[in-house]
Amino acid sequence: MSRYLQDEFAPVAEELTALDLTVSGRLPAHLDGRYLRIGPNPAQDPAALAAAGYHWFLGEGMVHGVRLEDGHARWYRNRWVRPDACDFAPNTNVVQHAGRTMALVEAGAPPYELDDELDTVGRCGFAGDLRAGYTAHPHEDPATGELHAVSYSWTRGNRVDYSVLDAAGSLRHQLEIEVHGSPMMHDCALTEHHLVVYDLPVTFDIDMVAGKAPRPLRLPTRLALNRVVGRNPVSDKVVEAMTRGRGVPTQLPYSWDDDYPARIGLLPRDATDGSAVRWFDVDPCYVFHTLNAFEVPGTDEVVVDVVRHDRMFATRFDGPDEGPASLVRFTLDLASGRASEHRFDEHPQEFPRHDERLTGRRHRFGYSVGFDDGRLGDTVLKHDTVAGTTQERRLGAGRLAGEMTFVPSSPDAAEDDGVLMGYVHDLARGLSDLVLLDAGTLEDVATVHLPGRVPAGFHGSWAPAP
Template sequence: MDNRYLQGNFAPVTDEVTAFDLPVSGTIPDHLDGRYLRIGPNPRLDGPGAVDPDGYHWFIGAGMAHGLRIADGSARWYRNRWVRPEGDELAPNTNIVQHGGRTMALVEAGSPPYELTDELETVGRCGFAGDLAAGYTAHPHEDPTTGELHALSYSWTRGNRVDYSVLDTAGRLRHQVEVEVHGSPMMHDFALTEHYVVIYDLPVTFDIDMVAGKMPRPLRLPARLALNRVIGRNPLPDALVGAMARGNGAPSQLPYSWDDDYPARIGLLPREGNSADVRWFEIDPCYVFHTLNAYEDGDEVVIDAVRHERMFATEFTGPYEGLSSLVRFTVDTVAGKVREHRYDEHAQEFPRHDERLTGQRHRFGWSVGLDGPAPGDSVLKHDVVGATTLARPLGAGKEVGEFCFVPHADDAAEDSGVVMGYVHDRVTGLSDLVLLDAETLEDVAAVHLPVRVPAGFHGNWAPTAS
């Protein structure tokens, strides 16, 4: 087996573990009271639902949630649990957030979110998912002013339509708008500003042959003809599309690839507008998985994001097509043009900001340095005003996951707090939850786990409700 996304720290763990009273180096700030939650793929390699190692794509693995409870300066427990979906649905594996008093495991492309208990046991589908035409997203953004959760959801079953939705503070669906895009793109993230939803319509698109090619030979031509009706036009009935997507078993391949002929553009949708109100602005071909933050500056919309030159053009098991860098897209709404500026040359991903400033002007951001297709050993802090980047290597043999920011207090300065995330040690084969000072990136504390947390996706701090 030579699939890199099934080896090293990408390899799945086989057991669900519960551990209490974990050892800590350094000092956990007393004010931290909550759970650090993170999720990622943890595929089964044998038995029912096992993936095909040769064609396995990292994004497809069954979801496993990891949680660490912190209170009173101590690490009370660690748990990892598979997300257990209904029937043959894809288990959410991409993000885990707390909203409206619920813990939600999320994935994109039409699959519904699932609610988890505080101890990460699966409850079932979130109730609002039945109201959403395209399932949900892996990357909702909470408006810090209203507390509402905004999302942009896509699915190839929806053809050239994506859905913008807003959940109120109780988790009820308040607003939903259907938006027409160019074709059937993969939209992993979006951005939110005071007045706009920022839409990335970029050249990673649904690939018909990846689905129809796996069908039994007599069904391939009819499947292609049927799927061609979906792409860029009207969706087919969900039951028919679902049957074609499932093919002969559990999916292992992500049916999206780079399309040189697809135009790259950024759209600005007024928050209370509809599809006809979107303004589109062309940019150079690229792909964006993750936004750091966005805001408005007079007639301009400023978007800081990690830009990839291309994606899924030659590598179809995971997101590695060369350099990725932090850039600023400045949309001039008067001139109708977009300027692009690269901040530095660090290969990186998983950009995060102080989420008290979502949609507002920010100065700082944090991300993870990459070493080829794998996480590197460095945490990066960007000062987008001072145009500087501070890199903190955590040491040889370390692999750093996404770090998120937690302020010391509600009214603390933008970088007054800690950033936290899981770090794997290749020497010991175990992982720690590491807390760094957000301003200096110096050590604050490390919680030592008795297990390995595989390389995964997104993590968030979920404070205990007061």
């Protein structure tokens, strides 16, 4: 059985609604909104999925939410994202923009809108205007309210799409960027004047796709894919028929390529042509997630803080398990055209977050969760990038921390004046909690006790009430 179908990864079978949840500690009274997080929760029989070659990234999405108001936890709900028959159910991120709650995934699939109680409304209205679906990791500029994103799809080959949604959710700007091949581009970053693009050596693997076809069809499939990848877009129905088959999860068709150059690009946000991107070579690595990026005042330097993996999908193809990842700062020097790299911290970690009021601006603090042998651990980490120190909070044996989201105490509060909130799974109880920690000290603030288990998943956000 796949490790991603057991224990903390095991899917839950029911959609629950629970009201007036029990709280330990005291919820800050100013918190008025929903904490939302999404992750894979396959609906099919786990044994059948394992036999088909299940990959963690391919399970149908389920959103888990808690409504906080006036110091109370009003409700908990978990709901599958229910897409149209031809679409993949988003499973990677859930964000609020322009008054809409969006469930997101990458690689060409469209985002879906959810209502206030997490039921699926349908495709987001702008989806038809985007060439390559959307991304799992858009970044909102706190000054303009615009949502910036880089979207990729193997059907687009060596082209990715930079898009900007305005504060009202309308598509304001879009252009193509040419990259070296057909990479998996999970995240991007934003500064005040630049978009940061990662062109790294996890790339579309034609042989993995062709290998899933019946043996007599493998050569024709490989030849057909070679003809379309990097050329004209392919319809969703053709992609479905050629790669996955109806309703059958299979390997994610991306793998490590030793011959692919690793580089980071800077594109001026006001560029009208993707050729304006400037590339900086880096040592081979892979980046799923950015902590933040910013321009250093008075210099020609751009700083990009990320969690860096030495490689990805080189020997393990069912999930991201190729050894520990660490927090790294890339400094891109526009004057020299060179990139340097500094490792902040040696803790194995992932899911970095920061105070999103500072997206694209100089930050001091970042937060992540510790990993243990490729799996979530019981550690929450706070990084001080100015002092160069890391504070560690252990939640207790068997209490597995998911991604922690920072919520400030007030709109003008100091950078670490607020709470971190995220789901924590208690292995011994078989249940999960929404845990709130003081962002300054990492001490307990409150715990909301949930009626069920939240499987190990991906990303989420705090969605304040209107």
